[in-house]
Each structure stands twice: as structure tokens, then as C-alpha cells.
Amino acid sequence: MQTVNVWIVEDDEDWRRGLVSYLSEEPDLRVTLASGDPARVRDALGRTEETEDAPWPDVVLMDIMLHGVPEGVALAEEAAVAAGARVIMLTSMEEKDLILRSFQAGAIDYQLKSDFEGLPDAIRAAARREAPISPAAAERMREEFRRLKALEREFEVKKVQDLITPAELQLLEMVDRGYSQSQIADKQFISIRTVKNHINHILRKLGVPGSKEAAKQVREMGLFKPKEEPGRPLDPGE
Numbered sequence: 001m002q003t004v005n006v007w008i009v010e011d012d013e014d015w016r017r018g019l020v021s022y023l024s025e026e027p028d029l030r031v032t033l034a035s036g037d038p039a040r041v042r043d044a045l046g047r048t049e050e051t052e053d054a055p056w057p058d059v060v061l062m063d064i065m066l067h068g069v070p071e072g073v074a075l076a077e078e079a080a081v082a083a084g085a086r087v088i089m090l091t092s093m094e095e096k097d098l099i100l101r102s103f104q105a106g107a108i109d110y111q112l113k114s115d116f117e118g119l120p121d122a123i124r125a126a127a128r129r130e131a132p133i134s135p136a137a138a139e140r141m142r143e144e145f146r147r148l149k150a151l152e153r154e155f156e157v158k159k160v161q162d163l164i165t166p167a168e169l170q171l172l173e174m175v176d177r178g179y180s181q182s183q184i185a186d187k188q189f190i191s192i193r194t195v196k197n198h199i200n201h202i203l204r205k206l207g208v209p210g211s212k213e214a215a216k217q218v219r220e221m222g223l224f225k226p227k228e229e230p231g232r233p234l235d236p237g238e
Contacts (some may be wrong), residue, residue: 004127007057011036042149045082064091086126176215
């Protein structure tokens, strides 16, 4: 049976002591460092060589929050780079942005402290370089990616809103409704040349090849006003 060397980085002394005791009952798991002091962990990572009494860790259990700050995120990257360790993040919270940052820093899994009974198997899987992401971590990552995607969309919509004037938006809405350039000119009491100039200006702003593509882009962003339903006026508050 191959022994897995484990480091525990946790600032709650009672929980750290309990975790050391719990993992020490596993015959193949050996806790070789347990500390809540980032400086001590960095000193251990800065050693030039390992010894029998102080081997490099195979797996590091890393608390995200150390002494009130997310220092575990930076330490995760340092442990992965300096020791080649597989890092499992520990937390009692559900900080989705910190979870994503931890994975970006090199962590390979995320475990809630309340699920400590699953840690031995998670450590073994990490040591075997299997370490499938836990369902909890996967779901929180999906939620964070969805949040980031929504923010990206809001940013793109705001950028287009800032680029397109109300008059240009009205013109694009008419294009989207199937009006030809001559029909738009008639309804707006302007020349076709003016319509063409407006459209060309819009295309340069949005970087699309044609007016229909521009109208489709703006429509999909939800920038057109709701169409009035037959038989009732459009509520300005809608």
C-alpha cells in the first residue's frame, strides 16, 4: 500500500487537530505538516530538498480563508508549482468567486468542511491524479460561469447601447420589421441617401456586414421596444 503524504493548511486549531486525528486513522494517509500559518507553509515550500521526516506533499488540504483573508488561493498556486502537489480546497462557506479563483490557481477539487468524511477518498483520488471534481464544486463552478456569462452579456448590451443613438435604434427596428430602405426614407421623411449613410455608420460601429445582421444582433440583446399588441395601447411602463 502506497503512503500518501498530506499537508493540512487550516487556521482553526481545533478543526485542524480533529482533521489530523481523523486522517491519521487511515493506514495509507500520513499527515506530514499541519499548520494555519502561511509563513510556515511558505518556508516548507521553499526547501531545496525533501527528507524522510519532511517529505514533499502528495496532496494539500488548503483552507480558502486563512485568518479572515483568502490567502489559501495564493498558497494553492505556490504549493502546486513548488511541490507539484495536488491541492484540494477546504471551506465552510460557499464563496463561488473564490472557488473559481482557486481552480484557476491550480486546485483540483473543492470540499465543504461539513463533508469531511469524504476526504480520505478525495485525497486518494487526488494522489492517483484522478481527482474528479466533486459534484458540489462542479455545480458552484457552473453557477460562477453562468454569473460571469451574464455579466459579459450585460457589458456587451451596455456597450451597444452607448454606441447606438435612439434614431439609429429606431432605424434598425424598422429594418428588423422588414421595411426596405425606400420605405424607411418615406416614413422618416428623409432621403434614401441619408438612410444609407445611417446604416453604414451603424455597420461600422457594430462591425457587422449588413443591416439585417445588425438588427438581429440588437434584437437578440433585447434593445427593441416591445411591439404594441392589436387592440390595446403599449403601456409605457412595460
